[in-house]
Amino acid sequence: MGDASMCINCGLAVANPEQKFCPACGQPTPVHRIDWRFLGHELEHSVLHMDRGILYSLKELMLRPGHLMRGYLEGRRAKQVKPLLLLMISAAAVLLLGKLLLDGDIVGSAMELGFAGSGAPKAGAGMDPTALAATFAAAKDWLNGHMTAFTLLCLPLEAAAFWLAFKGRGLNYPEWLVVSAVLTVQSFVFMALAIVLQRWIPSAQAWVLLCVVAYTVFSLVQLFNRHSGWTSALRALVGLGMFMVAQSLMVGAGVFVLFLLFSRG
Structure with missing residues (x-):
């Protein structure tokens, strides 16, 4: 299909008839007609190769997580699935398991228990118990239905906490976003x-x-x-502590706003 001497996408002349991709735009050269052989090739490369990458990344994530992250940061990325894509896939897996095995209630009673021990409003302290119950139910339902969105909202907080805790170790903030995404995938594996x-x-x-x-x-x-190792462990605990405090404040603020809305309603 098309002129084999030039890229059909951008028009750049093909210097070597054996080259597989245009150096300017990445278009495959030459372009092949869509037939059964083409579809089989696409299936192998788009699905099977990604599956192998997922299995490799998950295995390394649980056995050699630090080496996996360092390899990705240093540029050895050919075998790995992109962290954000792996994050989306793992979040979808947790949501699916939650729907099948927990009737969609992934958060469960953990949120109520967490707030019961915190400084959250309690019934009997001048608070409307009906509004309080409705607040927790609405917050729990939102978290159950928007876990991926909530995770993405928390990712910058986690990266900032570790960036501060490990300041001077040579990683910039965007690199900590990648590390935080990988660590979040790890937490989803445990949740699943x-x-x-x-x-x-x-x-x-x-x-x-x-x-x-x-x-x-x-x-x-x-x-x-x-x-x-001891210094790194201490910094990791400090970073986790800062992240958990920031995450709790964010969730607490959301619950407080919901409580005000239900109280006025």
């Missing part, structure tokens, strides 16, 4: 396992936070393996 195991181990989801904290520290110590 907890959802699956909850049928046999009712307290499985209660262990997720502990696993996430421990694996985050392990991952960052491995990422900065040229530095003192």
Whole structure:
């Protein structure tokens, strides 16, 4: 199809008839007609290659997370799935498992328990208990239905917290966004396992936070393996602490606004 001596997309002359892509725009050269062979080739490269990349990235993420992140930051990215794409896929997997096994209630009662121990408004302290119950129900429903959006909203906070905690270690803020995305995928893996195991181990989801904290520290110590492990672990805990405080304030502010709306309604 088309003139084999030039790129059909941008018109650049093809210097070598054996070249596979145009150096100017990336268009495949020569262009092949869509037939069964073409569709089979596209299926192999677009689906199977991505599947292999996902399996490789997930395996490395759980076994050698620090090395995986360092390799991506240093440019060894051919075998890896892009962190944001992997984040979307893992979030979708958690949502699907939640719908199938938890009737869509991924957040569960954890949010109410968390706010009960915090400085959140409590019934009996001059607060309308009906409005309070409606507030928690609405917030829980929103988090259950918009987990991916909430995760993306929290990602800049997590990156900022680790950027501050590890200042002087050579990573800029955009690089910490990538690291935070990878760490979030890791947390989704633990969430997915907890959802699956909850049928046999009712307290499985209660262990997720502990696993996430421990694996985050392990991952960052491995990422900065040229530095003192104890210092890296301490910085990781400080970064996690700052992120959790910022995340709690953000969620608390949202719940407070909802409470005001329900109180006036």
